[in-house]
Amino acid sequence: MIESFASVQQVLLGGVLLWAAVVKLRKPQAAGRTALKRLVGEKYAVAAYRAVACAELVLGALLVAPPAVAVEAYLGAALGVGMLGYLGYAKLKAPESSCGCLGDKETPVRARGFLRAGVMAAAGVLAAFATAWWPVAIVDRPLATIGLLVAEAALIVALSPELDHRWLLPLRRWRVRLSHPLASRMDVIPLESSVQQLRKSDAFLSVFGQLRSDLLDSWEEGEWRIMTYAARTDAGPATAVFAVPLLDYRPDDVRVALVPEAEEALTRT
Amino acid sequence: MESLDRRKFLSGAVLGTAAVTGVVGASTLGSFAPEAAAAQRKHSVAAGEIDPNFVEGRVISAQKGMLLVTSMDKSMHRIQLTGATSVWKLRPTTADQAKVGDGLYARGVRMADGTLAADAVWLNIVNLTVHITSIGKDVMHLDHHGDRIVGHVVAGTTAAVYNSTPAVSDLSLLQVGKHAQVIGAWRPDTNEVDLATVYAAA
16 A cells, blocks of 8 residues: 555656746746845856756656656655755745746745645655556556545645646635625725815815825715815915815815914814 | 814815805915916925935834834934824824834924924825735735735725726725735734725726
């Protein structure tokens, strides 16, 4: 049983490596966003990225093709450990950079990347106990081995932020379409809409040069939203009071009054 | 009570329901042309120069309308808030809402003793281009160039602007995976933002 499971690790490991290699070779310019830029310098980043891809390609092909030799598996595990080291380096020295592992998506190094490298290393160690070439193992125990492979592949995909746009986002989009979590809100006229309307009005533009502050206060008065700004006129400080239609968009109807501060003081006594 | 009376008075002044002397009505204000408005604003700061009438920083002490602020360049500033100072913190609010730790932008007039007499203060305001990675109840998870940000929807305040049309409170057209621009109030020292306005395509 355990030997069969060990044997199919080769195809998992090999498959992921081939996939990683192909993605890297197709878009080598992604190297510019990875921590390789920091590790080997900007000049050699693309070359190093290609070199990693070639190593992955060769090792992936060896793992998938017969015969099953333990040394391939150990190399796979070593690559996984090396990846862990690289991720650690990236996290410490270039936290803003992408992993670059499985595609050119901008994906900063996070826990998922480490877990995935760990899974790869573990699969490599397990693969070293393989006794047969993987198709033989699958034929031997089709249900168990294929089930395991599917589960492991799903785990790798789940741990790959590069692939989120393929399954996670569509899933979330679908969930939001079913029932939008923000749909059942009370219907209020946002202050922002009154501010927009106010800024489009001639009344606002006519006193704009005298306004000193941003919006001071606002309240509703029947069909109007009253909005106040601090202003300065030739006669001294004042309050600019605007009345903006609350329910309609009618910037031409916006009203304004400039109330001198002295006048306000009178009302307070 | 005083503020209620004041509101009533100012409402009357602008709506003409109260006879108030000394108030300048719209008709006597002169030209309504935008050019007239633009002409009244003058820019006294040359390109590349530091604007003495603008301060950016974090509040390190706040008492009695006087804020002490340290800027990114380590300079310290005193900022005076008055009743005529607009204070924004997710929404227009009052000077006593300025708390130690808040991030701040202030515009005003520099006085002889170096204090900035603030005309307008914005607390914790952020303007981010993001994409929406998930939407939950009263919350949106946002990705800002790889940084994860939690955007809190505040009932009655958070507004959406779709395709540059007037702002609405209906957020149900926001979609997962789409780009958006958000204006909000940062919760200091967290990756959380209370959302004021979300600009998106719909």
